Amino acid sequence: MTTVTIAIPADAVAVAEVPGDVAALQGFAADLLTVSSGLDDLATFAGDVLSGDRWDGDAAEAYRRAAVGTADAADDRSLVLRKVAGQVEDYATGLADRQRRRTDLVERRSTLVSGRQDLLADVNAAVDVSDAEIDALEQRAEQLRVSIATFDQDHATLVSDCQTADEQMVQHLQAVDTAGEVTQSAVGLTDPADALLQRPGAPGTDGATVQSVHDWWTSLDEAQQQALIAAHPQIIGNTDGIPTAARDEANRISLALDLDRLETREDSGEPMSFAERRHLERAQAAQTALDNVAAREDPVTGEALDGYLSLYDPTAFDGDGAVAVSVGNPDTAQNVSVSVPGMLNDGASIEGGTESVGNLYSTARLADPDQSVASTMWIGYDAPSNFGLHGLDTLQVIDEGLADAGGDRLADFLDGMRTVRDEDAHGRANLTVIGHSYGSTTVGNAATDHGIPADDVVLIGSPGAGHAADHATDLGLPADQVWAGSASEDAVSHLARNGWVGTGLGLDPTDEDFGAQRFQAENVQRGTHDWIWDHNQYYEPDTESLYNMGQIVAGTHDQVLTAEHRHDPWYGPMQDPEEDRRPNEIPTGFEP
Amino acid sequence: MRRAPVAAAAMALALAGALLAACGSGSHVSDGRQGLEEIKTRADRGLEQVAPAVGAAIEVEPQRAVGGYVQAGYSGSTLLYGYDAQVTFRADRPIDFEKVRAALTDLGLAPGAIARLPQGRQGITATADDHAVVATLDADRRRLVLKAKTSGAEVKSGSLSAEERANLRDPKPLSLDLD
Numbered sequence: 089m090t091t092v093t094i095a096i097p098a099d100a101v102a103v104a105e106v107p108g109d110v111a112a113l114q115g116f117a118a119d120l121l122t123v124s125s126g127l128d129d130l131a132t133f134a135g136d137v138l139s140g141d142r143w144d145g146d147a148a149e150a151y152r153r154a155a156v157g158t159a160d161a162a163d164d165r166s167l168v169l170r171k172v173a174g175q176v177e178d179y180a181t182g183l184a185d186r187q188r189r190r191t192d193l194v195e196r197r198s199t200l201v202s203g204r205q206d207l208l209a210d211v212n213a214a215v216d217v218s219d220a221e222i223d224a225l226e227q228r229a230e231q232l233r234v235s236i237a238t239f240d241q242d243h244a245t246l247v248s249d250c251q252t253a254d255e256q257m258v259q260h261l262q263a264v265d266t267a268g269e270v271t272q273s274a275v276g277l278t279d280p281a282d283a284l285l286q287r288p289g290a291p292g293t294d295g296a297t298v299q300s301v302h303d304w305w306t307s308l309d310e311a312q313q314q315a316l317i318a319a320h321p322q323i324i325g326n327t328d329g330i331p332t333a334a335r336d337e338a339n340r341i342s343l344a345l346d347l348d349r350l351e352t353r354e355d356s357g358e359p360m361s362f363a364e365r366r367h368l369e370r371a372q373a374a375q376t377a378l379d380n381v382a383a384r385e386d387p388v389t390g391e392a393l394d395g396y397l398s399l400y401d402p403t404a405f406d407g408d409g410a411v412a413v414s415v416g417n418p419d420t421a422q423n424v425s426v427s428v429p430g431m432l433n434d435g436a437s438i439e440g441g442t443e444s445v446g447n448l449y450s451t452a453r454l455a456d457p458d459q460s461v462a463s464t465m466w467i468g469y470d471a472p473s474n475f476g477l478h479g480l481d482t483l484q485v486i487d488e489g490l491a492d493a494g495g496d497r498l499a500d501f502l503d504g505m506r507t508v509r510d511e512d513a514h515g516r517a518n519l520t521v522i523g524h525s526y527g528s529t530t531v532g533n534a535a536t537d538h539g540i541p542a543d544d545v546v547l548i549g550s551p552g553a554g555h556a557a558d559h560a561t562d563l564g565l566p567a568d569q570v571w572a573g574s575a576s577e578d579a580v581s582h583l584a585r586n587g588w589v590g591t592g593l594g595l596d597p598t599d600e601d602f603g604a605q606r607f608q609a610e611n612v613q614r615g616t617h618d619w620i621w622d623h624n625q626y627y628e629p630d631t632e633s634l635y636n637m638g639q640i641v642a643g644t645h646d647q648v649l650t651a652e653h654r655h656d657p658w659y660g661p662m663q664d665p666e667e668d669r670r671p672n673e674i675p676t677g678f679e680p
Numbered sequence: 681m682r683r684a685p686v687a688a689a690a691m692a693l694a695l696a697g698a699l700l701a702a703c704g705s706g707s708h709v710s711d712g713r714q715g716l717e718e719i720k721t722r723a724d725r726g727l728e729q730v731a732p733a734v735g736a737a738i739e740v741e742p743q744r745a746v747g748g749y750v751q752a753g754y755s756g757s758t759l760l761y762g763y764d765a766q767v768t769f770r771a772d773r774p775i776d777f778e779k780v781r782a783a784l785t786d787l788g789l790a791p792g793a794i795a796r797l798p799q800g801r802q803g804i805t806a807t808a809d810d811h812a813v814v815a816t817l818d819a820d821r822r823r824l825v826l827k828a829k830t831s832g833a834e835v836k837s838g839s840l841s842a843e844e845r846a847n848l849r850d851p852k853p854l855s856l857d858l859d
Contacts, residue, residue, distance in 0.1 A: 372838060373757070379842050432756035439837045440754025447751075473756065612805050612812045613762070617708060617832045624753035624760060625831075635798070647798060670792030672803045673814040673827070 092222050094211050097233040100200045101240055104247050106183070106190045113180035118337070120173035122344045124318045127166035129345070131159045168264050170318045174311065175260045182253050189246050196239055203232060280312055281319035291327040298503045301329030317341065325400055326410075328504030332398050332419045339400035340378075346371040346402065363407050370402035370409040370435035377413045377442035384415070387450045387677050388457045395442075398464065399501075402435050405470035409435020412501075413442045415449040416462030419509050423452055424517040425463045425641045426505070428498060430525025430549075434473040441465035444627035447676070448522075451638025454677040459642060468501055469494025471526060488529060488555055488593055495533035495554075499540055506541045520641045522546040524626060525580055529554050529593040535563035544640055546571045548609065548626045548633065552584040552593030553602065560597070560604040571640055571648075572597035573609035573633050576667035577622040586656040596662075600653035607640075608649040609633035610671030635674035649674070708810070709832035712839065716761060716848070719830040720747065723765040724856055726811040726828030730787060731767050731858040734815070734826055737783035738776065740769040742858045748851035752831050757838070761848070762831035767858055774821035777802055781815075789813055 207228050214225060263269055285292065287307075289300030305313070317324050317338045324330055325338035350368040353360055360368070374397060381395030399412035418424045427445050429437065445463035452461045470490050502521065509517060521542040523531030528547035532554025534540050545563050547553055550572065557563055560570035574581035574596075584596035598606045609632055611625050626633040632649060639647040652665035709715040724747065735742050745767040752762040769775070777794055781804050784791040789806035791813075797803045800819030805812065811830045817823070840848070 369757075369838070376838065376842065380845070383842065383846055434756070436757040436837065437754065440751070440757070440759050443751045443759070444754065612807075612814055613829060613831050616807075616810070616812070620755055621753070621760065621831065624755050626753070628752040628762065629750050630764075649798075670795070670805050672795045672797060672805055673816065673829075674797060675801070675816065 094222075094225050094229050095233075096204065096208055096211065096229055097236050099204060100197045100236045101243055103190060103193045103197055103243060104250075106186050106246070106250055108183045108187070110180050110184045110187070113176055113183065117173045117176040117180060118340070119344075120169050120176060121314070121318050121337075122341045124166045124169035124173060125321055125341045126345050126348075127162045127169065128319045131162035131166060166318070170315065172260060172264060173318075174314060175257065179253060179257045182249075186246060186250055186253070189242075193239070193243055193246065196242075200232070200236055200239060203235075207232060281315045284308065284312055284316055285320065285323070291323050291329075298329040298500060298507050301327055302504075302507045305330050305334070322401070325397070328500045329507055330504075331508045332396050332414065332417055332505075335398045336396040339397040342400055343371055343374055343397065347375060363403075366407045366409075366436075367402045370411065370438075373436045373439050374400055374402075374411050374413070377411075377438045380439065380442060381413065381415050381446060384446050384450075386453060388453050393446075393449070399466070399468050405434070408470060408473055410468050411435045411438045412464055412466040412468055413438055413445075414462050414464040415442065415446050416460065418462040418464055418505055418517070420514045421460040421462035422515065422518060423456070423459050423461045423520075423641050423643060424505070425452070425461075425520045425522060426498075426502065427463065427465050427522045427524065428469075428494075428527035428531055429465070429467060429471060430523075430527040430530075431472040433467055433471045433527075435467060437473075438465065438467060441467060447627050447629055447634055448637055448641060451634050451676045452641040455638045455642035455644050455647065461641065463641070466498070466501060469497050469530060471530075488533065491526060491529040491533050491554065491593065492537070494527075494530040495535075495537055498530060498534040499538035502534075502540050502542065518543050518641075518643050520544040520546060522548065522637065523550070524548045525623065526551065526593070528552075528597070532557045532563065532594060532597075535565075539564050544569045544571060546573065546637060546640055547597045547604070548573045548637075549578050549581050549623050550574060550584055550597050551580050552595060553597045554594045557594055557597075557602075560602055567603045568605055568645075570597070570604040571607055571636075572602070572604040573607045573626065573636060573651075574598045574654075575609050575611060575614060575622050575625075575633070576664045577611075577614045580623045582662070586654065586662040596654060598651075598654045598664075599662075600655045605648070606651045606653050607633070607636040608651045608666070608669075608671075609636065610666055610669065612671045612673050614671060630673050630676050632672060632674050635676050638676060709834070711834055712836070715833035716749065716763075716835065719761070719763045719833050720749075720765075722810045723747065723763045723828040723830040724854060726808060726813065726830070727765040727767060727826070727854070728856050728858065729808075730784065730789070730813055730828065731826055731856075733783045733787055734780055734824075735769060735859070737779040738769065738771065738824070740771045740775070740824070742767045743770055744768045745854040745856055745858055746851040747854045749848040751849075754837070755834075757836065759835045759837055759840075760831070761833040761835060762829060763833075764827050764829050765854060765856075766825055766827040767854075769824040769826070771822050771824070775817060775824050777804070777815075777817050777821070777824075780804060780817075780824065780826075784813060784815070 211225055287304055289296055289304040291301055321338035321341040325335045325342060378395045378397060381393050384393045386393055393415055396414040396417060398414055399410055402409040404410035425448060429441055442465050445465045449461050449463040472490055519542050521531055521540060528550035529552055531545060536554055536556035545565060560567040563570055586596045586599050595602050597604045609626060611631055614622055628634060636648050654662055654664045656662045709718050731742050747765040750762045750764060751759055753760040781791050784806045789808055791804045791806035795803045802817045804815045811828050814827045814829060816825045
């Protein structure tokens with residue numbers, strides 16, 4: 089018997105850890121950007137005071153001498169922090185890549201270890217075998233040797249990359265860990281943000297349009313975009329034509345600064361003005377809405393949902409506030425909806441509004457689980473919402489002035505959504521625009537006065553479809569893409585004009601003469617509470633209206649439960665056949 | 681059938697009424713947290729009334745009883761909450777839905793006709809003084825969900841913490857006498 093020696097290589101080295109929390113680092117980068125933005129505001133404030141001519145004399149001169157240093161220092165710190173934020177973001181991106189590489193290596197090593205054990209067992213068992221079998225074992229040993237050597241090399245590269253990245257990050261941070269170093273680091277740095285806003289097509293420039301803003305934004309490199317987000321979050325966050333993700337990043341900076349400033353004042357017990365309290369209330373409502381979205385799960389995948397703050401201006405409309413929150417990203421989702429609320433809504437209403445569109449998101453996802461969804465609650469116009477001391481706009485619910493102005497803003501917002509979408513990458517969105525109550529009048533006016541790029545329009549609880557809509561097709565869509573839902577007990581929906589009686593804010597879109605498709609929207613508890621309940625339950629889980637709106641948003645129109653129209657015979661009052669139909673609960677996927 | 685408003689004055693009055701209602705007047709349920717408790721009590725009581733009768737009618741033992749709040753809508757910065765108390769019956773043979781309807785009729789709830797629902801389900805809706813009763817039968821007719829539904833609780837936005845809101849939405853097992 090001849091003994092043959094087959095050399096089996098040693099096991100692959102154990103894979104080193106790649107420590108670090110990518111999400112925490114990204115949060116740290118966002119925090120740095122927020123602080124940078126706050127310092128930029130301080131520099132701007134100090135600079136504005138310096139350039140003022142309303143204060144003269146020795147005291148003014150002394151202040152200016154002191155303020156010069158403050159403004160410069162704030163500017164330096166803002167720019168340096170912005171730079172470091174970018175470096176931390178880059179580090180986080182690199183860390184995510186290194187952690188993915190480590191996961192791959194762990195899998196490869198597992199395969200190599202088991203392959204080696206198999207080979208070892210086969211060699212030990214190889215007694216009285218042929219030359220061919222010995223050759224085969226030697227070949228396997230050689231292949232294993234090569235694979236382990238390649239693995240070891242890849243592992244060494246990963247370890248080296250980790251060390252290099254860590255050393256660079258440490259250097260970046262150590263370079264600015266004293267005030268002097270910050271000042272030194274700022275030498276040669278210039279803030280590009282202000283100059284960028286002067287370029288043709290930029291927000292606020294003469295003749296700027298949604299398209300020109302988008303063209304301007306996409307002409308900028310990433311560093312320039314980051315600079316603008318940090319230095320001018322209010323502009324970037326609230327301008328149509330900027331992608332949703334950038335608007336969200338900018339608005340979250342503004343929101344964090346507002347909460348920090350106003351909650352600090354509140355906690356300190358300092359007296360706050362009425363306007364400041366309203367401002368804080370709206371900031372907290374926006375934060376709560378975002379937190380609530382983050383706490384929700386996609387009903388199909390079970391993954392946490394992403395919220396986007398695509399509009400945030402708590403001081404808009406004399407302090408009523410403007411805000412929009414999206415559940416899912418409207419720039420990438422296949423089925424996209426935008427909901428427009430009506431009277432009594434302002435910036436403080438976004439918590440309830442976001443819950444409503446969250447319900448719609450889930451229902452539309454379940455209607456077609458293969459299609460992604462994004463649902464936005466848009467409170468971007470001055471809805472009739474308050475009574476007296478600080479405005480009388482609720483009284484304006486009886487005319488269309490606010491709906492006219494709101495329609496203008498809504499049309500721009502929707503144009504912006506279409507414009508920023510990369511249709512080559514994500515396809516064309518199926519866009520449904522939903523108007524509730526006075527919001528339905530706003531949607532009607534946006535469609536008739538400006539044209540909106542919607543695939544479907546839904547009017548719910550409508551007191552009228554607007555002054556220029558005599559027929560569904562006046563909204564710029566075929567009649568079978570205009571939908572109307574009104575509960576028979578919804579008093580507000582009975583305010584619309586039917587036939588030759590009533591005034592309202594235009595025709596009742598559920599009237600047969602209007603020509604829209606009416607869907608079932610009764611509630612099993614109709615009439616059991618104040619009538620405002622029947623006006624505000626269209627987004628409630630397990631209702632006919634939410635089920636039907638979910639089908640419309642998902643494009644599964646053949647599943648919509650249609651209803652008989654209201655009609656207004658010449659011999660008597662308006663008739664609503666839905667009043668005689670017993671409502672049903674339609675499961676929308678919210679079973680306890 | 682309803683009479684439509686015939687003049688701007690009527691419309692303005694109606695709006696004023698709606699606005700006042702939105703401000704909380706005329707509600708049948710207390711404001712705030714107390715209202716949340718009240719609607720839960722009503723629904724639990726309603727389920728306790730109907731579940732034994734329905735179970736006896738179809739000769740199936742009730743299984744899983746749970747209750748949870750739903751955000752029924754909102755008005756301005758006021759959140760509107762409802763509450764569902766439900767029990768599930770699972771049978772090893774098809775359930776005769778007419779027997780469910782008859783049981784609800786015997787309880788004086790005046791149920792509507794059996795409705796055909798999406799995905800092959802069937803439903804019956806009935807109304808009591810302070811709650812609604814909904815029975816839903818799955819397409820295979822072996823699983824029946826019976827709900828008592830209430831609403832009417834109004835809570836100011838921001839008065840509940842995120843944890844409280846999540847806790848409300850999270851369905852809880854019910855300890856009710858349903859046999």
